[in-house]
Amino acid sequence: xxxxxxxxxxxxxxxxxxxxxxxxxxxxxxxxxxxxxxxxxxxxxxxxxxxxxxxxxxxxxxxxxxxxxxxxxxxxxxxxxxxxxxxxxxxxxxxxxxxxxxxxxxxxxxxxxxxxxxxxxxxxxxxxxxxxxxxxxxxxxxxxxxxxxxxxxxxxxxxxxxxxxxxxxxxxxxxxxxxxxxxxxxxxxxxxxxxxxxxxxxxxxxxxxxxxxxxxxxxxxxxxxxxxxxxxxxxxxxxxxxxxxxxxxxxxxxxxxxxxxxxxxxxxxxxxxxxxxxxxxxxx
Numbered sequence: 067x068x069x070x071x072x073x074x075x076x077x078x079x080x081x082x083x084x085x086x087x088x089x090x091x092x093x094x095x096x097x098x099x100x101x102x103x104x105x106x107x108x109x110x111x112x113x114x115x116x117x118x119x120x121x122x123x124x125x126x127x128x129x130x131x132x133x134x135x136x137x138x139x140x141x142x143x144x145x146x147x148x149x150x151x152x153x154x155x156x157x158x159x160x161x162x163x164x165x166x167x168x169x170x171x172x173x174x175x176x177x178x179x180x181x182x183x184x185x186x187x188x189x190x191x192x193x194x195x196x197x198x199x200x201x202x203x204x205x206x207x208x209x210x211x212x213x214x215x216x217x218x219x220x221x222x223x224x225x226x227x228x229x230x231x232x233x234x235x236x237x238x239x240x241x242x243x244x245x246x247x248x249x250x251x252x253x254x255x256x257x258x259x260x261x262x263x264x265x266x267x268x269x270x271x272x273x274x275x276x277x278x279x280x281x282x283x284x285x286x287x288x289x290x291x292x293x294x295x296x297x298x299x300x301x302x303x304x305x306x307x308x309x310x311x312x313x314x315x316x317x318x319x320x321x322x323x324x325x326x327x328x329x330x331x332x333x334x335x336x337x338x339x340x341x342x343x344x345x346x347x348x349x350x
Contacts, residue, residue: 069102078105078163085163085180091173091189101178104166108133108159119151120277133158140243143314144251150277157218157246160185164242178242181225183218185242198236198319203343206238214316216242220249221321222284227269227276231287231298231322232256238317248315256302256322263288287323295323296347303327303349 068079076087076098085105089097115134118127123142129135136158137151160180167176168187175194177186186194188210196217198204208214219236222228228250235253239245258264265286269278272285290298299322306318306329317330325345 067106069105071098076101078102080105080109083109083159083180085160085178087163087167087176087178089167089171089173089176091171091176093171093173097167097171097173097176100169100171101163101167104163108163112155112159119155120275121150123149123151133162136161136243140241140247143244144247147251148281149247149251152277153250154243154247156180156183157185157216157242157244160242161216180242183216183242183246185216187215204319206236208238212316213240214238215240216245218242218245218249220246220253222253222287226250227272227278227283229254229278229281229283230256230302231258231264231284232302232320233323234319234321235302236319237315239315244314248309248318252302252306252309252318252320255305256298256320258290258294258298261290261294263290290323292325295325298322299325299327299347300349303329 070077078085087101111131112133115129115131119134119137123145125142125145127138129138137154140154141149141151160178160183164178164185164187167178173187174189175187175192177184188194190210192210194208196206198206206217216239219234220226220228221232221234223233230253232253235249237245237249239248266282267285268280269276269283270280299320302320309315310329319328320326325347327347327349
C-alpha cells in the first residue's frame with residue numbers, strides 16, 4: 067500500500083487501485099486524513115463480498131459493506147439487462163472515499179479520481195471542469211446547481227472488458243457508481259452483430275476470474291464503413307436516451323472511430339472549448 071501527498075494532492079495506491087484526490091478548502095488536511103484512514107481497510111473489506119459481487123445482480127440484495135451496497139444499488143437499476151455489481155466497482159469506491167473525505171469538514175470543492183471514474187463535491191457557487199481524454203478539445207463543466215456528481219468512462223479500449231465496440235463512452239450521473247454502471251451498459255450496446263472485422267473472445271479465456279464468464283468481449287475492431295459507425299452509435303444513442311428518460315444519467319458522450327454523439331439533459335454539462343476534429347453525429 068502506498069499513501070503520499072504531492073502537489074497538494076493525495077495519492078492512494080493498493081494493488082491495481084490507483085486513486086488521486088484533491089480537496090480545496092480550509093479543512094483540506096483533515097479531509098486527507100479522513101480519506102487515508104478510510105482507505106487503509108477498504109479493499110480488504112470489499113474482498114469479502116467478491117463472490118456475490120461477481121454474480122448477476124438481483125433485486126434487493128443487502129451487504130454490510132458500504133461500497134458493496136453502493137455497487138448493488140447502482141446496478142440493480144439496470145435489471146432486467148445482464149449486469150453484475152462489478153460494473154460499478156470503481157465508481158462506488160470513488161463515491162465512498164469522497165463521503166469519508168468530506169465528513170465533518172468545510173471544503174469548497176473536492177474530487178476522488180479512481181482510474182478515470184470520478185466522484186466530486188461542489189460547495190455553493192463552485193464549478194468543476196475537466197477534459198475528456200477520448201475527445202480532443204472537449205471538456206466537462208459542472209456547476210453546483212447541476213445534479214451531476216459523478217463521471218465515468220467505459221469502452222473496449224479501456225481497463226475493463228466490453229461487449230460492445232465503442233472506443234469510449236463517458237457518462238455524467240448523480241454519482242460515480244451510477245455513471246460507471248451506465249457507461250458500461252451504453253458501451254455494451256454500441257455494436258454491430260456478426261461483423262468480420264470485429265473480433266471477440268469469451269471473457270474467461272482472457273481472464274479466468276472475470277465476472278462476465280463466457281460472454282463474448284471485444285478484443286479488436288477493424289476499419290468500419292461510415293454507415294456502420296453511425297448504426298453502431300445509433301444503438302448506443304437509443305440506450306443512452308432511455309437511461310436519460312429514466313433518470314439514470316444526466317449526459318453521455320459516445321465515441322467510435324473518430325465520430326461521436328451526445329445524449330444530454332443539461333446543455334452546460336458537456337461543452338466544446340475548441341473545434342474538434344472528430345465528426346459529430348446528430349440523431350433525432
